[in-house]
C-alpha cells in the first residue's frame with residue numbers, strides 16, 4: 001500500500017490557471033503549503049500559436065521551462081493526476097502516488113478529441129493538414145497554407161465549447177494575407193465551415209467580422225460539423241447540423257482541422273464533474289465564485305470549468321484573484337465578497353497589423369477596456385496583442401501581479 005502525502009493546498013494543472021493561482025498564493029506567504037501536479041516540463045503561452053501558425057513568431061517564443069514558472073518553495077509533482085475523488089479528498093497520480101489535501105484547485109485545461117472525427121489522426125500527420133491548437137502541428141501551418149497554390153483551403157470550427165473561439169477564424173484571415181503576399185490568392189478558394197450559426201456570438205463584433213469576410217472573399221458555411229477526413233483523397237465530410245441533410249463531401253488542398261475539446265478523462269470520470277445533462281463532464285463550479293457546487297473545499301478555474309464564460313487566458317486573469325480571495329477567506333472561516341463577472345477577451349486578428357479587441361462578460365455583455373469604439377480593426381490593438389500581452393502574461397500574470 002502506497003503512503004499518502006498530504007498538502008494543505010493542492011493544485012492540479014500547471015498551465016495558465018494553475019500557475020496564476022500558485023503565484024498569488026505564494027505571494028500571500030503560503031508557498032510552503034502548496035503542491036502543483038503537472039506532468040509537462042514546458043509551459044506554453046497558447047495565444048501566440050495563432051501567430052506561430054502564420055510564421056510571425058517562432059514556436060520557441062511561446063514556450064518556457066515549467067520549473068522556472070512554479071513559484072519558489074512550491075512542491076512540483078511532475079506527474080499526471082489519474083483519479084480524483086472530491087468525496088475522499090484524494091488525488092491519485094499516474095505513478096500510483098496518493099495525494100490528500102485540505103484544499104484543492106483544479107486547472108487541468110481541455111484536451112483535443114482527435115478520435116471524435118474519423119480519419120483525423122491520420123490526416124493531421126499529412127503535410128496539407130494542420131492545427132494551431134496542438135503544439136505538434138502548429139508550426140507546419142504556414143508552409144501548408146503556402147503550398148496550397150491552387151484549389152481550396154478549408155478552415156473548420158468544431159462544436160463548442162472551444163477555447164479561444166476566435167482563433168479558428170484568426171488563422172484564416174492571416175492565411176488570406178499570406179496568399180495575397182505570395183500573389184496567388186485569386187487562384188484559391190477559402191472556405192470557413194463552422195459548427196456555430198454565425199461568425200461570432202456578439203452582434204457588434206459579428207458585424208465587423210462579416211465585413212472582413214466579405215472584403216476577403218471568404219465563403220462561409222454555418223452549422224457544419226466536420227465528421228470525417230479522408231486524407232488519401234483530400235476529402236472532408238461535413239454534417240449539416242441545421243437541416244440534417246445528407247453528408248457533404250468537400251475536396252480540399254489544405255485543411256485546418258480542429259477537433260472537439262473536453263476536460264481530461266480523470267475529470268470526466270470523477271465526482272468533481274457534472275454527471276449528466278448539459279455540461280456533462282465539465283467541472284461543476286459556481287460561475288461567480290468558482291467554488292465547487294458540491295465540495296466546498298474545491299475550487300476550479302480556466303477552460304475545464306462549466307462556467308459559461310469564453311474560455312480564454314484573459315478570463316483566467318480575472319478569475320484567479322477572485323478564486324484566491326475566496327480560498328484565503330474560506331481557509332480562515334470567512335466569506336469573500338469578490339465576484340467573477342464572466343469577463344473574457346479575444347483579440348481578433350483580422351490580418352497582419354489588424355486586430356479587433358472583443359471584450360465581454362456573461363450573457364455577451366460588452367466590457368471594453370478603452371474609451372473608444374473597439375468594434376473596429378485597429379493597429380494599436382495589434383501592438384497590444386503582439387507586444388504587450390505576451391509580456392503581461394510572462395512577467396505579471398504568471399507572477400501573481402496582474
Ligand SMILES: Cc1cc2nc3c(=O)[nH]c(=O)nc-3n(C[C@H](O)[C@H](O)[C@H](O)COP(=O)(O)OP(=O)(O)OC[C@H]3O[C@@H](n4cnc5c(N)ncnc54)[C@H](O)[C@@H]3O)c2cc1C
Nearest residue numbers: 013015016017046047080081108109164302303312313314
Ligand atoms: C490557438 C490558441 C489561441 C488562443 N488565443 C488566445 C487569446 O488570444 N487570448 C486569450 O486570452 N486566450 C487565448 N487562448 C486560450 C488560452 O490559452 C487558454 O484559455 C488558457 O491557456 C487556459 O488555461 P488553463 O489553465 O485552463 O489550461 P492550460 O493552460 O491548457 O493548462 C492546463 C494544464 O493542465 C495540465 N494537465 C492536463 N491534464 C493533467 C493531469 N491529468 N494532471 C495534471 N495536470 C494536467 C496540462 O499539462 C497543462 O499544463 C488560445 C488558445 C489557443 C490554443
